[in-house]
Amino acid sequence: MPLLPGAEPFHHRAGPVGVLLCHGFTGSPQSLRPWAERLAAAGLTVSLPLLPGHGTRWQDLQVTRWQDWYAEAARELLLLTEECEQVFVFGLSMGGGLALKLAADHGDRVSGVVVVNPSVRSDNPATALLPVLRHLVPSRPGIASDIARPGTVELGYDRVPLHAAWSLSRFWREVQQALPAVGQPVLLLRSPQDHVVSPANSALVLARISSVDVTERLCEQSFHVATLDHDAELIFGESLGFVRRLSRATKPTEATDQRG
Incomplete structure (x- = not known):
């Protein structure tokens, strides 16, 4: 299937510091494109891949699983580590879960993590019905x-394919188990008014990661897709400052915890 206009991946080769950005479930690189372009303009090497099954039609996502999405993100991470001295991983929603698992699995290859409204757990009781429901109903509203x-x-997508949603629910378990292995510096940005991902997701991340350099920022004027919303400039500026702080240092800096 041809790509939807605007769903194209984005890659920019520049300096020795790289950033991998991961988009969300049923979304596309379009939701992170302004963020990627801002990082590229600042002289960073940037990779924003299109995850398998996304950017075409929801039926294509139906036949993919979380292992496919994660494998693509991991492949891009390894490519960045081959050409950059330092690599950071960023993510929105499910992409935040991918970023956290990458950090847990790849340790020293990841210098820091930035997540925006990360999705790491179920917020809908109906999730428990997905193992059966996915065989009866192909999709639900987007x-x-x-x-x-x-x-x-x-x-x-305007529809959520339930086979893929079931796989996403299994991915959440994987991420939750991996969170204690995340020890890198973390910047977490969340929207108090989020109609897709509840505050319990960010709370779970902050409670379980082992990182001691942790910063939480609120996107007060935005909903779930904060990277395209009123607080986009806050996200761009905070994340760029985060990368600059950690990439400038030649020696370990004193740990900070700036939550609130």
């Missing part, structure tokens, strides 16, 4: 474009 900013639209 979750894209939870954005407060008028006139801004996320390029995502």
